[in-house]
Amino acid sequence: MEKSLIEVLEIFSEDFEGMLQKLCNFIVKFPGINYLEIQANGFESKAGEPSGRIIEVKTEETIIRLCGDEEKIKRLIPLLNKIVRRALYFNEYEAFLDNTSDLILFLNEDEIIVDQNKTALEVIGDSVGKKFSEICREGLCSLKEKFYSVQKVKGFRRSIVVGRDVTERIRIERELEDRERKFKALAEFSPAGIVVHHQGEILFVNDALCKITGYTKEEITGRKVWDLIHPDHHELAEAMMKKRLEGERPVYELKILRKDGSEGWTLVAGGAIEWDGKKSVMAFALDITDRKILELKLKEKEELFRNIFNYSSAGQYILVNGTFRLVNPMFERITGYSADELYGRRSLEIVLEEDRERVREMAIKMLKGKDTEPYIYENVTSITYEGKRAVLGSVVDITELEKERKRIEELASMLELINKTLRHDVLNALTSATVFLEIGMDDNSKEYLNKALASINRAVHIVRNMRAFEDAVKSGELRCMDVREIVAEIAKSFDGVSIYGEGKALADDGLRSAVENIVNNAFIHSGTDRVEIVISETPEWCEIRIADFGVGIPDEIKEKIFDQGFKYGETAHTGLGLYIARKIVERYGGEIWVEDNCRKGQFL
Known part of the structure; x- marks a missing residue:
């Protein structure tokens, strides 16, 4: 047995x-x-x-x-x-x-380990005879850089302890906790507003989004995202949300409505995510309201600049590295070049070669803020254009203005002279005539009566000169005139005037005063008994040569006889006759000068 x-x-x-x-x-x-x-x-x-x-x-x-x-x-x-x-x-x-990969330990009633499996032997070594509490504890146990979820099952006489390796699960949980902690930190400290919504219902927002919209987290969570979007942009937002759910990540500008009803602008980006097991949308929003306002102002300024630039009466241009980048229509009109012809061309190429250095020097002075000669009618300043240092220039075509300015200056000078002459010379002549008349009549003196007549004639001569002066300052329209016909009409007032040749010239009625003054001067001052007038013309000019056969003009005063108020000799009057003739001829774009007559007298 x-x-x-x-x-x-x-x-x-x-x-x-x-x-x-x-x-x-x-x-x-x-x-x-x-x-x-x-x-x-x-x-x-x-x-x-x-x-x-x-x-x-x-x-x-x-x-x-x-x-x-x-x-x-x-x-x-x-x-x-x-x-x-x-x-x-x-x-x-x-x-x-x-x-099994699980730890298996067998405990007696005193919780002493009485047996263990192969995995337990590998992880904690031979533990038979040791108290379980010395090795581990129920719940979560860390052994050799691994984590075990430990559970004890009590039997009739023994207890079985099972420890399952949850290291990977703990790692994932801690990684998720770390990610969640980092996300919360990023979300709270992010300058961008963050919103998570599922089918339009808001699940999460950060402080930045609350600041952008004016809502608190409690007020905004659970609301529909459409409550934050301007009605004009609902369609756009819906289309972008659909793209995100399809995997795209569009970036766009969105108009929003704040809690107080005011409008704002945000730059929105984001994508689809899983949130609490739901396929949702996470969006990031940057407040660009100030930028949009600035853009609007810049757009207005740009439009204003464009209108001023394009419709300015001044020719304007922009140079980068000395080459044209932009010109306005007036600059095209002034220069005769089109914008396409000027683009990329160096600015000095359209300046006459002999003027280039002077123009360059003047431009440098203006860029440095220094004054330039008043006859330069251009202004330049330094600007930034397309991110580069550039020059903005303005050119005003003041040819006609300059002519008018000079004419007005001359007119003012002449009017001053007329006023002075009328007040002084004519009054003196008439005063003298009055005195001579009184003496002559009282004494029945022919001598004083003749002096009175001479004074009256002098006054008449001065008034005639003033009339010629009027012709000199008039800016009548020039027309083609028959010079011989004008000279012939003048000759009827004098004895001994001979006329040769013919021609036509662009002039006005002032030409009559100029020729009449010269002929009158010849008879009065030179002592000549005859005057010859020779008319000739070329394709560009009409020349009128007036010759007398008198005593001639001394060499030392030839350069002065056309000056205002110059007088010489006993027969001198106001000194205005030849000055008036010069002004009239210059107004026609012509010239007047004096030469010696080879026979005798002077030739003008």
Whole structure:
């Protein structure tokens, strides 16, 4: 009996294969059983020699073949099936304990470790005999840089502790916690407003978005995102939201409505994300209201500049590195070049070569803020154009203004002279005439009467000169005039005037006063008894040569005779006759000068 018990215990101390073989050896020792074969879990064991009929029993797990006393075999088969089934169970249980990645510890009533599986041995070493609390604790346990979720199951006499490796899960959870912490920090400290919404319902906003919209987090969470968007931009926002949900990340400008009803502008970007298990949209919004206001002002200023630039009566241009980049229509008109012809061309190329250096020097002075000569009618200043240092120049075509200014200056000078002459010379002449008349009449003196007549004639001469002066300052329209016809009409007032040749000239009625003054001067001052007038013309000029045969003009005063108020000799009057003639001729764009007559007298 003792020997049999020992054999039975030895059976269950072996591994599964050895156990099957010892079981077969043990059974065939019983009387009436001479052969046993067992196939289970891929193992096959047999003992004895078959003699007679073999009885076979099959189950899902085993095949058993027996030979011997059939009555004993019938009683033995259920017992064998149960033993093999239990052996298979313990074999699988043992394999599970050795191969599982979980820690398995067996504790006694005093929570002393009495057994452990292979994984536990590898992780914590041989712990049999140690108190469980010294090794770990229930809940979360950290062992060798790994984390185990530990759970204890209490049995009848023993407790089983199972520790599952949750290192990866803990790593992911901590990473998610770290990401969440970083996201919250970024969200709260971000200057951009952040909003998360699902199907338009706001799930999250940061402080920056609250500042942009004027709402608190409590007021804005749960609202529809459309409440924050200006109605004019609902369609745009809806289209952009659809693109985000499709995986795109558009960036666009969006008009918003603040809590107080005011409008604002934001630059929006973002994309689709998972938020609490929902496919949502995260959007980032930068407040660009101030920038939009500035852009609007810049646009207005740009439009104003463009209108001023394009419609200015001054020719304007912009130079970069000395080449034209932009010109206005008036500059095209002044220069005769089109904008396309000027673009990229150096500015000095359109200036006469002999004037280039002077123009360059004047431009430098103006850029430095220095005054330039008043006859330069151009102004330049330094600007930035398309991100580069540039020059903005203005050119005013004041040709006509300059002519008018000079004419007005001359007119003022002449009027002053006329006023002075009329007040002084004519009054003196008439005063003298009055005195001479009174003496002559009282004394019945012919001499004083003749002096009175001379004074009156002098006054008349002065008034005639003033009339000629009037012709000189008139700016009548020039027309083609027959010079011979004018000279012939003048000659009727004098004896001894001969006329030769003919010609036409652009002039006005002032030409009559000029020629008449010269002829009158010749007879009065030179002592000549005749005057010759020769008219000739070329394709560009009409020349009138007036020659007298008198005493001539001294060389030392030839350069002065056309000056205002110059007088010489006893017959001198106001000194205005030749000055008036010069002014009239210059108004026509012509010249007047004096030459010696080779025969006698002067030639003008």
